[in-house]
Amino acid sequence: MVFTSLVWCLLSGSVAWADPGPRDDVPTGPPPARWFKGNLHTHTLWSDGNEFPEMVAEWYRDHGYNFLAISDHDILIQGSKWVSVEESNRRARADVLARYKARFGEDWVETRELDGVEQVRLKPLGEIRALFDEVGKFLLIQGEEITDQFERKPLHVNAANIIERVPPQGGRNAVEAMTKNLDAIGAQGRRLGRATLGMVNHPNFGYAINAEDLALATKGRFVEVYNGHPLTRGRGDGTHPPVERLWDIVNTLRLGELKALPIYGLATDDAHNYTDRRGPSPGRGWIMVRSRYLTPEALIRALNAGDFYGSSGVTLKRLDFDRASQTLSLEVDPLPETDYHIEFIGTPRDYDRSRRPVLSSEGRPLPVTSRYSSDVGQVLARSEGLTASYQLTGDELYVRAVVTASRPPENPSYPAQRQQAWTQPIGWERD
Numbered sequence: 001m002v003f004t005s006l007v008w009c010l011l012s013g014s015v016a017w018a019d020p021g022p023r024d025d026v027p028t029g030p031p032p033a034r035w036f037k038g039n040l041h042t043h044t045l046w047s048d049g050n051e052f053p054e055m056v057a058e059w060y061r062d063h064g065y066n067f068l069a070i071s072d073h074d075i076l077i078q079g080s081k082w083v084s085v086e087e088s089n090r091r092a093r094a095d096v097l098a099r100y101k102a103r104f105g106e107d108w109v110e111t112r113e114l115d116g117v118e119q120v121r122l123k124p125l126g127e128i129r130a131l132f133d134e135v136g137k138f139l140l141i142q143g144e145e146i147t148d149q150f151e152r153k154p155l156h157v158n159a160a161n162i163i164e165r166v167p168p169q170g171g172r173n174a175v176e177a178m179t180k181n182l183d184a185i186g187a188q189g190r191r192l193g194r195a196t197l198g199m200v201n202h203p204n205f206g207y208a209i210n211a212e213d214l215a216l217a218t219k220g221r222f223v224e225v226y227n228g229h230p231l232t233r234g235r236g237d238g239t240h241p242p243v244e245r246l247w248d249i250v251n252t253l254r255l256g257e258l259k260a261l262p263i264y265g266l267a268t269d270d271a272h273n274y275t276d277r278r279g280p281s282p283g284r285g286w287i288m289v290r291s292r293y294l295t296p297e298a299l300i301r302a303l304n305a306g307d308f309y310g311s312s313g314v315t316l317k318r319l320d321f322d323r324a325s326q327t328l329s330l331e332v333d334p335l336p337e338t339d340y341h342i343e344f345i346g347t348p349r350d351y352d353r354s355r356r357p358v359l360s361s362e363g364r365p366l367p368v369t370s371r372y373s374s375d376v377g378q379v380l381a382r383s384e385g386l387t388a389s390y391q392l393t394g395d396e397l398y399v400r401a402v403v404t405a406s407r408p409p410e411n412p413s414y415p416a417q418r419q420q421a422w423t424q425p426i427g428w429e430r431d
């Protein structure tokens with residue numbers, strides 16, 4: 001009898017049990033694309049950060065972020081890891097266990113004593129996501145900072161949305177090491193049928209990566225144009241260009257000479273220190289990604305399409321590239337009592353290709369980025385105010401915009417820093 005009525009229900013399309021109706025937090029049709037704020041480079045106590053991952057996730061969620069990739073050095077936050085309480089407190093110069101317990105309670109926090117050492121369990125991402133993930137609002141992503149080296153120089157590549165650890169792949173030089181690590185991230189994605197993202201971190205850290213090498217490592221589609229860690233030397237020095245200049249050289253070489261795809265610029269925190277505002281603290285660099293869905297797959301698709309910008313404080317109300325008129329236009333979402341200027345930067349197709357190596361005091365070429373002509377990454381147009389647009393003439397290899405505010409970031413990473421936003425190169429797709 002029950003069987004026949006169930007068959008009848010299925011045949012007639014009616015449902016015999018109470019239908020709860022659609023959940024209102026799960027979109028039923030395609031929602032409009034919107035901007036999601038996120039950071040793809042963060043450390044916790046799982047490696048050399050000084051805070052529990054739940055505390056880190058909560059910091060980002062409470063500061064308006066929509067997604068966060070936790071990217072500890074050469075480790076995924078999976079399984080179990082027990083760390084010494086004393087060592088964790090020493091690293092943070094604070095009683096991090098007491099704060100962790102005060103926030104999440106004795107029931108959540110797991111401690112034990114092993115061989116006379118008090119230990120605390122670091123929770124894996126799966127457990128933490130249960131506390132923080134919220135449809136369309138906040139998403140935690142598994143990341144890893146693959147901490148490789150060549151010739152004793154640090155070469156770090158971040159992976160996002162992986163589920164197996166990628167060990168450092170090594171390489172005889174920077175190009176080989178970047179390529180092998182990025183290939184390993186891509187290969188895992190193909191093998192497991194998931195979207196993964198690989199990015200080249202802080203090229204000026206240890207001055208390990210010069211523009212020529214990054215241009216040749218064409219598997220690299222993302223590089224940190226801004227990293228909030230003060231020791232990553234984003235501004236360069238007398239011998240090494242700032243990373244923003246390096247970025248323009250890379251894209252000029254790729255588009256003008258190598259016939260390769262350009263590299264996009266990310267802003268990240270590389271946060272390690274959550275207990276005070278010194279050193280690599282959070283909230284300095286992030287990306288705004290335009291996507292319909294807050295899922296790793298949708299975010300990675302938008303990143304691959306260049307539909308994002310990096311920021312150290314500036315928010316855009318509008319960012320459009322109209323293909324028909326070949327016009328890039330944007331509008332700043334202003335802060336009070338703040339002035340803005342907008343620059344369109346690019347390299348003309350017929351740029352002066354002259355370059356000269358940087359020489360040591362003995363006159364030998366150094367393994368650093370050569371000096372390029374002022375045609376490379378030149379300012380094509382500049383304006384004051386909240387809106388600007390640039391119509392491409394067709395004579396540019398690429399064009400990008402950078403917005404600079406008169407106001408410093410809330411927690412600057414270097415003296416005299418100003419809030420900025422960096423959009424991605426456009427205009428190169430015609431070839």
Ligand SMILES: [Zn+2]
Pocket residue numbers: 145156201202
């Ligand atoms: Zn690093």
Ligand SMILES: [Zn+2]
Pocket residue numbers: 041042043145270
């Ligand atoms: Zn890092």
